[in-house]
Amino acid sequence: MLLFCQKALADVDSTYIQRFPQQLSAQTYVAKNFIFLHHDNEDLGISREYMPNNPVSLGLGVTWKNYSFSFGYGFDFMRDKKKGKTKSIDFQYHYYGRKFIFDIFYQDYKGFYDEVSDEKYVLYPDLHLKQISVHAQYVFNHRKFSYRAAFNQSEIQRISAGSFQAGGGINYSYINSDSTLIFENNPKRRILQVGISGGYAYNWVFGKGFYLSGGITVGANFGSDNIKHSFRKIEVSPTAFPRVSAGYNARSWSLRFSFLGNMISFQDIDKKEVNQLNGSFMMSYIHRFNSYPGVMKTVDKIMDKLPF
Template identity: 50%
Template sequence: MFLIARILKYCKFIFLLIFLLTPFIIRAQVDSTYIQPYEHELSLKPHVYYKYTSLTHEIDDNNEITYMPNSPVSLGLGITYKNYSISGGYGFGFMRDKDRGKTAIFDFQYHYYGRKFIADVFFQQYKGFYTEQNDEVFTLYPDISIIQYGVFGQYVFNNKKFSYKAAFNQSEKQLKSAGSWQLGGGIYYNQVRSDSTLQLNQYKRLRNYQLSVSGGYVYNWIISKNFYLSGGVSVGLNIGSENLSSFKKVEISPSVFPRISMGYNAEDWSICLSVVVNQIYVANSKLLKMTLNTGTMQMSYTKRFSVTPKFVKKIKYIN
């Protein structure tokens, strides 16, 4: 409970910092021949998304087992008014495949795309996984549970010509193709627990704290006036230990963080398909190799309004 309280405290600080800095970051100067902000005050974004955290156990060089959660497809709605946004969604139970077993899920992911900085927050708890054989034969593992808490951030160097907002938020438009180098890092807490399926240790639990340094490149390709394709990847070096205070038994492992987005932008509406994946090692030794794969796939439709609806004006007046 003490660890969870500390994580929540840090997350609250990060959200507050992002909230306070957002208006100033948005006002940063850009090259208007490359980036065009939309002038609409209000936008609505209904979306369909799928979030997951899976565990891959590398048996040897040629064999591995991937344990998947039975995560439902979810429906959500986002609202943006001027420089501030809020969104939420819900995964309905009937959208799960019952043959894949039951998975207890708490999955909070926040992806912030600013002018100069991007940030990702992960707060995830999963219990109950399955593996899939040929012909849709599933083996269930209700004893496996995973916890991952993490914060990741990067600085975008070519922020006057390249726009993450155009690729993933559709709050502005990339007029000409451009890319950028990016540099940053993150901090994670990971835990894998299994009573019988996984041979971890005498405590039947594997946990570690990780610090990462990563860098990469991202590019927005303008295929035509309204179509775009965006892709980028960051590769990192993670240093992990079971004990945060003493940092003994240090393990060094790689990490990969790709992002892909494609879509169509009209003047007052957009449609977008995006995929964000983060892969890190929770164990990387000669005796045991395991990776956590966290991902979000989302299809969204954004409708922008030039005139603020009356109910929004009334809320503004009341406040």
């Protein structure tokens, strides 16, 4: 993942937000990306959760000033063989700017399971789920509240502060259930939704170097189950996007645990609600360096000439 951020602490109350003095840092992390479906059918008295069995990813990253690059990979031996095998492509891009935050998801998963009882699994190797979504939010109290302090740790939230936010997004979901039981009469579904949302986030600073951040946006999605009909039949569904981060900042290193999830809903052919949740967990360690190789100055000069 390549992440570019704004270059200056402009329009910020320095009493609340400050930047770390080091310009170069490296991080190691453990991450778990996910996407799953929850489906209730009261008529049949069943409830199913279609979970993927993708492995945990191990990753490395480097940050120079406001430019960051990180890469992670999930090894096959880190998955539970009893839960089947999931083939997946999962790209997530989360941009935490001063006034705006953006989230982009491209997730393509095939192969799911349902834990019907303790250590007993039903496998759905043909279930194919694809999700493409883009979300944006405007942060109103951006002079005193920093998303970067909570989810990038490129800044420090010195005094607790929060902010209201508002925005919206677009979601596209493709489901092919083949021989599974989720949509018996219509195994392929294509759902396109656009929505509006708003919410609140807060950074709580306590102790010396500790922080806890939490926020949620809720809203409504307007969508169609058949894109070819050009939204002739519009359905309205709730949506929610929670974020949580907690960690510790020392002068030369930081620890962080974070979670974010994007929940959308739609209806099956019998008008029963289906909930889809996608997102990620991450645990990371960041180390900052007081000195850096001379080649970074050359990189910095090149970056300064870029238009963003």
